[in-house]
Amino acid sequence: MNSKVNPNIRLEDLARALKLSIATVSRAISDSPRVKPETKKRVKAMAEKMGYRPNQIAKSLSSGKTNVIGVIIPRYDEPFFIEVCRGIDHIARKYNYRIVISSSRNSYKFEKENTFAFEKGVVDGVIMSFTHHTKTFTHVDEMISRGLPVVLFDNVSSKIKGAAHVIIDDYESAFQATDLLIKENNKSIGYISGTVMKTVFNKRFDGFKEAHIRNNQVYDEKHILNCKSIHQEHEYREVYNFLNKLEHMPNAFFCSTDNYAMLTIKALIKLGYKVPRDVKVMGFGNLHYSSMFTPELSSVSQPSFYMGEVSAEILISKIEKDYYFEDGKDEVILPTKIVQRETTR
Amino acid sequence: MNSKVNPNIRLEDLARALKLSIATVSRAISDSPRVKPETKKRVKAMAEKMGYRPNQIAKSLSSGKTNVIGVIIPRYDEPFFIEVCRGIDHIARKYNYRIVISSSRNSYKFEKENTFAFEKGVVDGVIMSFTHHTKTFTHVDEMISRGLPVVLFDNVSSKIKGAAHVIIDDYESAFQATDLLIKENNKSIGYISGTVMKTVFNKRFDGFKEAHIRNNQVYDEKHILNCKSIHQEHEYREVYNFLNKLEHMPNAFFCSTDNYAMLTIKALIKLGYKVPRDVKVMGFGNLHYSSMFTPELSSVSQPSFYMGEVSAEILISKIEKDYYFEDGKDEVILPTKIVQRETTR
DNA sequence: AAAATTGCCTAAAACGTTTTCGAAAAATTC
DNA sequence: GAATTTTTCGAAAACGTTTTAGGCAATTTT
Known part of the structure; x- marks a missing residue:
């Protein structure tokens, strides 16, 4: 036809x-x-x-190269991932690649489907971040064993050999942020986060705990919330109810995400507290709208755009130079930075 | 090789x-x-x-179909476009298509590059929205004349024949929003928007004006701002300075974008005004974080996800059934809805 | 002047499918 | 049991490139 x-x-x-x-x-x-x-x-x-234009499909079939990078993210509607994609795209264009972005829609099943779609010689390599439901990694191993270069970022797993990892030090960053809150004389600090399924959240919580230990300060288990909801609205209710039932309000909250920070602030205001006068709040991620928020959000700045750039650079070097990081060196840890704005002043 | x-x-x-x-x-x-x-x-x-897996490239070469939809948006970092892409993706998957998203990075040159990349038999059809710099449309005409189905959404041009248009009625929506502000007894209303290059902004301004005319109310030219800046920070300064220099503060502002609404509110608060007590603010777009904002943003709700879905449905029917809307009927206008939240109460 | 080398080009195979055309086999009808 | 139809399968062309292997002429070396 x-x-x-x-x-x-x-x-x-x-x-x-x-x-x-x-x-x-x-x-x-x-x-x-x-x-x-x-x-x-x-x-x-x-x-x-x-007006000749080469037929890319024929070219690909013949040469075995597509000049396409497959990107799999857990979801489209999280600005962090979009920023990473922008970074990937930026480098990809530089080397004459295009990117195809697929969302796993927070489901392991779709994630697996996406990797299968990418196996078929449609892409030259894959950059991906796992959903927090992903606990087995055979789908990734299969890509790798088929010779497809893979780079993992953000939510990764150390179980996977043969793929590069680009991450931030969640533990250390959370430690620094909490340490700062403690040093600024906040005697009791709460922690608000999402599902415990997500390893980055656990690492952040570990950093939160460690900062307390090292400063000889204790935190109250009652001040810890791990939201179970998924949708914004429900999450907000959960945060609101949690805060509403607190007998004693902490001086500050460390939130594992800017999103949770915003929800927390919104709930605090609704409950009649002033931020930062009564309660301080620190977020994580430093999304571009963190600074548009009123009051402006303090946050751990994660280099999302740069994270995409680095991932793409590594992937392309894997594709083109057949260059593989030797074992143990296949992990890049990107620096974070605490940005203090109004909510912790 | x-x-x-x-x-x-x-x-x-x-x-x-x-x-x-x-x-x-x-x-x-x-x-x-x-x-x-x-x-x-x-x-x-x-x-x-x-473990057989068909080679998609070979399949495409042989069958002349790629089952890929190319999407060109002006920028990645505007939630509206991401929402549209999600809608497109949703429908695309239903019909066994994948999507490739390209950003024009707000540049006519890159937009043109993107259309060229898509011409090469790599995609079965294209869904796109123009940058506001796009004034000539030969690149689109060329795609169409090569037989590539095209669907335009949001920022479109009536100059293009042979492509379907999926839009909202910017004029009518702005009219309704302004009309509502007037009916709720706001005696003087300001308008804050972006570059006059963007036709959707002009239509929204026309609606703003018409509502005044029909209600026998006048607006003050001094209360109109069309930002020239591009970056968030600069835009904020521009809005702040504008508001700061106003001799008389209007009762309300209609902003052509949720983004501008947020900047406006932020500046108003900085200047010591209470929203909505002193000044009311209405946005446009109803992005998902409009409701997370404090105070919650009133906004003209634009069905962005649905807009993507509709665009994809039309495109795929063009691709598969060789079904073309007859002239004049190739325009779909999606309904908007005014969502009143806190900032206009 | 013969031999070797270089520069420029071509024929044809290969990439992995789909699809056309047709043939063989099986089932049905007379 | 022959003729017809239906079912099932196969050979080969086609999609538009890249690349291998080689050929011919012109140039250089012996």
Whole structure:
């Protein structure tokens, strides 16, 4: 069912028009040294004149390369992931790659589907971050064993060998943030986060605990919330109810996400507290709207755009130079930075 | 340079193992009625056993279909576009398509590049929204004339024939929003927006004006701001300075975007005004974080997700059924809804 | 002047499918 | 049991490239 309807011109048409062979035309187009400059000129002029555009599909089939990078993120509607994608895209373009973004819609099943879709020689490599439901990794192992370069970022797993990891030090960052809150004389600090299924959240909580231990301060279990809801509205109710039932309100909250920080602030205000006067709040992620929020949000700044850039650089070097990090060195840890704005002042 | 390294198995391997022809195996895999059920079973069992996965590239080359939809948006970091993409993706999956999202990074040059990349038989159709710098449309005309189905959404142009348009009635929506503000007894209303280059902004301003005319109310030219900046920070300064210099503060502002609404509120609060007590604010877009904002933002709700869904439905029907809207009927106008939350109470 | 080298080009195979055309086998009809 | 129809399968062309292997002419080396 090859629709002869669109009159796309092919190498063969150029060859005929120029009285050359297809091979020569192909080589001329791709600037091979094996064709004489004058001929190249002729070919290129004719290609321009006839409006020739190479058929990428045929190219891919023949060369085995697609110049496409597959990206799998847990969801589209989290600005962090979009920022990472922007970073990936930025580097991809630089090296003449395009990216295909797939969302797992927070489901292990869809994530697996996405990896299968990417296996089929449609992409040259894959950059991905796991959903927090992902506990087995055979789908990734399969990609790797088929020779597809893979780079993992953000929510990764150390169980996977043969893929590079690009992460931040969640533990250390959370430690620093909490340490700062403690040093600024907040005697009791709460922690608000999401599902305990997500390993990054656990690491952040570990950092939170460690900061308390090292400063000889104790936190109250009653001040810890791990939301179970998924939707914004429900999460807000959960946070609100939690805060509402507290007998004693902490001086500050460390939230594992800017989103939770915003919900927390909103609930605090509803409950009649002033932020930061009565309660201070520290977020995590430093999304671009953190600074638009009123009051402006203090946050652990995660280099999301840069994280995408680094992931893409590594992936492309894997693809092109067949260059693999040796074992143990395949982990890149990106620095974070605490940005103090109004909510902790 | 076909790397024999990955042992992907092909139809030929299946055929050999089953002592059948490639043709039969191909047909069995794709459930053609021309092969006996029993043979199908055998083929499918063997395919499963040997881990066969069809090569999509070869499939595309042969069939002339890629099952990929190209999406071009002005920028990644605007939640509205991401929402639209989610909608597109939702429908695309339903019909077994994948989407490739490209950002024009707010540049006409990149937009054109993106359309060229999509022309090359890599996609079956294109869904796009223009940057506000886009004034000529030959790149789109070229796609259409090559037989590539195109659907335009949001920021479109009526100059383009042969592409469907999916839009909201910016004029009417802005009219309704302003009308409501007037009816609720706001005697003077300001308007805060972005560059006048963007036609949707102009239409929204027209609606704003019309509501005044019909209600016999006048607005003050001094209360109109069209920001020229691009970056958040600068825009905020611009809004702040504008408000700061106002001799007389209006009772309410209609903002052409939720983003502007947030900046406006932030500036108002900084200047010591209470929202909504002193000044009311109405946004446009109803992004998912409008409700997380404190105070919660009133906004014209734009069905962004749905807009994506509709665009995808139209595109796919164009692709599959060769079904084209007849002239004049190729425009779908989606309804908006005013969501009153705290900032106008 | 013969031999070797270089520069420029071509024919044809290969990539892995789909699909057309047709043939053989099986089932049905007379 | 022959003729017809239906079912089932196979050979080969096609999709548009890249690349291998090689050929011919011009140039350089012996």
